[in-house]
Amino acid sequence: MLxxxxxxxxxRPETEFRCGGQxxxxxxxxxxxxxxxxxxxxxxxxxxxxxxxxxRWCHAHGCGRWFNALRDTVSDRFLETYPAGAQPSxxxxxxx
Amino acid sequence: xxxxxxxTARALPLGRPAADPAGSGILIRPAGAEAHVSLRVxxxxxxxxxxxxxxxxxxxxxxxxxxxxRLGPDEWLIGSDEAEADALPAALAADLGERPHAIVDxxxxxxxxxxxxxxxxxxxxxxxxxDLGEAAFPAGTATRTLLGKAEIVLIRxxxxxxxxxxxxxxxxxTYVHGFLTEAARSAG
Numbered sequence: 145m146l147x148x149x150x151x152x153x154x155x156r157p158e159t160e161f162r163c164g165g166q167x168x169x170x171x172x173x174x175x176x177x178x179x180x181x182x183x184x185x186x187x188x189x190x191x192x193x194x195x196x197x198x199x200r201w202c203h204a205h206g207c208g209r210w211f212n213a214l215r216d217t218v219s220d221r222f223l224e225t226y227p228a229g230a231q232p233s234x235x236x237x238x239x240x
Numbered sequence: 241x242x243x244x245x246x247x248t249a250r251a252l253p254l255g256r257p258a259a260d261p262a263g264s265g266i267l268i269r270p271a272g273a274e275a276h277v278s279l280r281v282x283x284x285x286x287x288x289x290x291x292x293x294x295x296x297x298x299x300x301x302x303x304x305x306x307x308x309x310r311l312g313p314d315e316w317l318i319g320s321d322e323a324e325a326d327a328l329p330a331a332l333a334a335d336l337g338e339r340p341h342a343i344v345d346x347x348x349x350x351x352x353x354x355x356x357x358x359x360x361x362x363x364x365x366x367x368x369x370x371d372l373g374e375a376a377f378p379a380g381t382a383t384r385t386l387l388g389k390a391e392i393v394l395i396r397x398x399x400x401x402x403x404x405x406x407x408x409x410x411x412x413x414t415y416v417h418g419f420l421t422e423a424a425r426s427a428g
Binding site: 145153156158160206208 | 245297311370383385391
């Protein structure tokens with residue numbers, strides 16, 4: 145079973161977690177100033193890298209907290225998990 | 241009449257099942273009516289209503305009659321005698337004072353099931369993916385997790401034989417009890 149390190153609870157089984165998609169997406173400060181294409185890009189267009197990906201995860205059946213994780217989409221290996229709002233310690237191009 | 245019916249449902253959530261339905265040495269006993277309170281507070285302070293709020297996440301304190309389990313950084317599950325159902329939320333609110341908090345009486349939502357016996361962990365592991373070994377899940381540990389398809393809160397109490405409390409939602413309780421009974425049959 146795949147173990148995911150929750151920042152609050154430590155290593156826990158994968159079935160307790162929910163994935164929330166790509167992390168580090170900042171909402172535009174002034175949505176009204178954006179064109180329809182730019183707004184659609186913010187809402188719907190996500191990276192789908194083959195390799196390291198920064199994702200949001202929720203420990204839904206545990207402490208219920210959201211956090212971020214770096215996961216390799218090829219090997220399914222978690223490089224690290226870190227609190228929401230923080231930056232990963234691994235230097236990686238999350239948009240790659 | 242209705243009130244009497246509700247009281248009976250609270251006191252005997254699963255009727256009167258045999259304590260050891262599988263004959264396996266693993267005792268599965270639904271707990272009677274208890275007061276349960278869910279507490280959310282971001283800035284908790286050391287304690288409220290005589291219950292400690294500064295213990296680590298995923299631990300339980302207190303005794304079998306009055307306990308508090310920390311489920312997350314800002315979330316606690318409190319259990320106590322049915323007689324305290326009205327006084328406990330008021331005492332918590334008085335101690336927390338002006339700090340923003342949420343106290344919800346979930347006595348009607350939660351059902352407790354006590355699972356004990358030397359091989360209780362084997363029965364629980366039939367549906368719970370956690371490591372319930374002595375080092376990873378010692379007495380005094382409490383966490384929300386899964387049992388089969390139902391979400392539960394699993395609490396390990398101190399004692400000479402392993403004693404676990406499974407807290408689940410009332411509508412899940414027949415499923416959880418049936419699951420544990422089946423699991424005990426193959427584990428014992």
